[in-house]
Every structure is written in C-alpha cells, then in structure tokens.
Amino acid sequence: MSEDKQSLHDLQHIKKMMEQSSRFISLSGLSGIAAGVCALAGAWFANQKIHCWVKGDCKIDTLIDMGGIALLNELFWIATLTFVGAFISAFFFTYLRSKKNNTPMWGSATIRLFWNTVIPIAVGAVFIVRMMQLGEYELVAPACLVFYGLALVNASKYTLGEIRYLGYGQLSLGLMNCWFTGYGLYFWAMGFGILHIVYGLVMWYKYERV
C-alpha cells in the first residue's frame, strides 16, 4: 500500500519537475486581466480621438493641412502608451506570482518563452509598419490580431498550455476582421481587451484562487 503511494508521489514529482524545467509556469491570470483593461482603455481613448477628429471638434483645418498625420501621430502615442501600460502591469502580477510560488523568474524556460513570443511579434511589427507606409490602414488591426495570435500559439509550448486557446481566439477575430474592415478598433478591443480579460479570469480561477 505505501509503495503504491510512493509510486504515485514519484510520478507526480516527475511531472512537476518536467513542467518546471521546460515551461514558464508563473504567468498569472491577473496579468491577462490587467493587459485587457489597459487595451480597453487605449481603445476607448483612440475611439474618442477618432470621433473628435471626424466630427471636426479637433481643429479640422490642421487635419486637412497635415493630411491625417496629426491624427496618426496621436493614435501612435496612444498605442505606445497602451502597450507600455499593459506590459508593465502584466509583468508586475507575474512577478508577484513567481515570488509567491518561489519559482525563479529568469530560468532558461523564461528565455525560451521570450524568444518564441518575440519572433512572431517582431516580424508582425515590421510587416505592419511597412503596410502603413504603403497606406494599407484597413488591415492594420487584423494583422495585429493575427500575428499576436500566432505568437500565443507558438508560446503555448513554453508556458501554461491554455494560452493556445487565447491564441486561437485572436486568430479567429483577426481573420474575421479581414472581411469587416473599418471596424478594426472594435475587433482590436474585443481581442486585446475582452479576450485577455476572459482568459485571465479563467486562469486565475483555475490556478490562483485561494
């Protein structure tokens, strides 16, 4: 009887060690929620800006003079701030979790996760910048969603596997958005905002609830 229990403990230990040594398991659900909230806030600000310009409350003369550059500039800054905010808050909650679980944050598993996420995102970023240079603004939001989705699917091998489903969600939204151009901001808010929050809540409920 006790040998039976010992075997079970051994197998559990083996599984735990395999996961800890190959996957980055401290990713917190709260990080997802925080990133989602930042994305929604960013989308809201961008929406306000666009409406303000379109309605003409924001010095329409300047917009015409500069051929839309001023609006793009402002949107670019909103996007950058959103990204920085999301990244810092996501990092913060994951840092807390790794402290709490006493698992190291900077192992080789982390480095592997980092590269496998960054490569699709960096390629996507270059691609999107070039698309904007060529004036293809309609496909910017779908491209963001698609490349991010691919990054998540790729990353799922190196962290909690469930992130794969978040990736599938982003991919579906991104592809749908290709045929609903002009609603990019809504798709964007849905993917980066709502999906992140839903994913974060599920993960938090599953792994971190006390």
Next chain:
Amino acid sequence: MMNPIENLNKLFDSRIRLGIMSALMVNESVNFNDLKELLAITDGNLASHLKALEENGIIKVQKGFIGRKTNTTYAVSKLGEKAFKQHIEALEKMIKGTK
C-alpha cells in the same frame, strides 16, 4: 505475474535523481546552475548525484566555458532514456496493479 518492483531501477531511487532525469528528459540539455535552482539543493549534493548517473552511463556531460566561467551541461544518454522510461512504466504498473 512478474513483480514490477524488479523493474524499478535502483539508480533512480531518490527524489533528486528523479528530478534530474525529469528535467533532462524534456530539455535537450540543462546546465548545472539551472538544475541546482530547480531542485533547490547544494552544489556538493547535486554533483554527487550527477556523478553517479554519469558513471552508470545514464547521462552525458559536456564541459564548456561562458567567458571565463565554466559551464557544464548535462544531457540524457540513449541508455538513460530507455532506463528512465522503463522506470516510469514500472511505477505506473505498481499503481495500476494494486487498484
């Protein structure tokens, strides 16, 4: 029926060695410091277990340098992979056998 305990490998009869083997099975190679952090044990303790596994041909050792610091990495050998899989199967059989 064959007694499954016979298939349990004495070499893996320790939590630390199970941990080392688990990490090496799912990674191409792991260096000394990462193993130490993963298992949360002292240098000497880890080194003695690694030595035992190495001497039995279970793991392969590669010594290298990063700058001036030594960087020793460990990987599982063909023999080790087979032996560890058998060990896991034996553990599984023991659980199933008593149900």
